[in-house]
Amino acid sequence: MTQYELYPLLFEPVLKDYIWGGRNLEKLGRKLPAEGVIAESWEIAGHEDGTTRVANGRFAGKLLAELHQELGLDLIGSRSAWAQERGKFPLLIKLLDANRPLSVQVHPQDDYALENEGNELGKTEMWVVLQAKPGAEVILGVSHAISQDEFRVAIKSNQLEPHLHRIQVKAGDHICVPAGSLHAIMDGLLIAEIQQNSNTTYRVYDWGRVGADGRPRSLHVDKALDVINFEQIAPKICPPEPISDENGVRRSLLCQNEYFVTERVEMAAGSTFSGNCTGETMEIWGVMEGVVSVNDLVLTAVRFVLLPAAMGKFAIIAQSSATLLRSYVAA
Numbered sequence: 001m002t003q004y005e006l007y008p009l010l011f012e013p014v015l016k017d018y019i020w021g022g023r024n025l026e027k028l029g030r031k032l033p034a035e036g037v038i039a040e041s042w043e044i045a046g047h048e049d050g051t052t053r054v055a056n057g058r059f060a061g062k063l064l065a066e067l068h069q070e071l072g073l074d075l076i077g078s079r080s081a082w083a084q085e086r087g088k089f090p091l092l093i094k095l096l097d098a099n100r101p102l103s104v105q106v107h108p109q110d111d112y113a114l115e116n117e118g119n120e121l122g123k124t125e126m127w128v129v130l131q132a133k134p135g136a137e138v139i140l141g142v143s144h145a146i147s148q149d150e151f152r153v154a155i156k157s158n159q160l161e162p163h164l165h166r167i168q169v170k171a172g173d174h175i176c177v178p179a180g181s182l183h184a185i186m187d188g189l190l191i192a193e194i195q196q197n198s199n200t201t202y203r204v205y206d207w208g209r210v211g212a213d214g215r216p217r218s219l220h221v222d223k224a225l226d227v228i229n230f231e232q233i234a235p236k237i238c239p240p241e242p243i244s245d246e247n248g249v250r251r252s253l254l255c256q257n258e259y260f261v262t263e264r265v266e267m268a269a270g271s272t273f274s275g276n277c278t279g280e281t282m283e284i285w286g287v288m289e290g291v292v293s294v295n296d297l298v299l300t301a302v303r304f305v306l307l308p309a310a311m312g313k314f315a316i317i318a319q320s321s322a323t324l325l326r327s328y329v330a331a
């Protein structure tokens with residue numbers, strides 16, 4: 001066991017200025033630079049393209065990647081031993097301001113990423129809609145059966161849009177996006193994203209626009225066609241599945257895959273969730289609405305906290321009615 005006293009970890013976000021961003025992350029309490037657009041706030045990240053620093057306690061100032069190296073499985077848990085072997089922190093947590101549509105894209109599965117992108121992980125992800133303009137949409141899957149060749153022709157001839165499956169979403173909705181899903185987050189959405197720790201995107205369509213340098217951003221059509229799941233035809237988004245509802249704490253399952261499980265936990269004011277990190281998995285909790293305490297930390301929406309796998313017992317107490325996301329790695 002560890003000689004450290006482990007505790008709930010807060011992080012300083014890392015901001016990304018991709019072209020589709022805006023200024024809306026201010027509404028979620030993020031401090032933005034005086035000018036320009038911000039698309040993503042990486043809230044908990046240990047990736048070579050961005051790694052967050054611990055903001056509290058004895059590890060304050062350390063990069064997550066450094067802390068991971070120091071604590072190993074005590075931080076991420078024995079269920080993530082495979083990620084440890086590859087020197088990878090398993091998950092990446094972000095907030096997104098889709099002020100303009102994101103490109104239509106797909107992410108690779110693990111084996112494809114390992115083979116074609118160095119030591120990169122695949123990217124299964126999920127989105128939780130925090131705010132949405134009326135009629136806001138996402139794209140997920142294809143709208144009807146289409147072959148790889150027909151899809152390639154549609155990209156080349158700039159006729160892709162009729163083949164994209166659009167879904168209207170509103171605040172509170174969640175969308176599970178397995179690796180291989182053709183997808184795009186459209187404009188007018190503020191989203192919390194839980195995903196594998198990967199930054200590999202294959203873009204197939206960018207709405208005819210140009211990047212900051214005035215040129216079209218590159219497409220990655222061949223790789224995209226390798227990994228797109230063309231059997232994902234007009235998928236529906238699934239409602240949350242009730243898990244339990246007792247003593248003012250209502251849990252429901254949002255997404256479950258081999259990389260992470262995410263629950264929504266709705267807490268009445270004054271209620272308590274008691275948990276135990278026994279070494280198998282870290283837990284990442286995000287306060288989406290309300291105010292809670294996590295052991296002796298007080299957290300106000302929107303904020304994520306990482307509970308190290310070997311931390312032991314913890315208690316979350318709702319100071320007001322609160323909605324949280326709880327993510328961990330399944331057995």
Ligand code: ZN
Binds near residue numbers: 105107125183
């Ligand atoms: Zn994506």
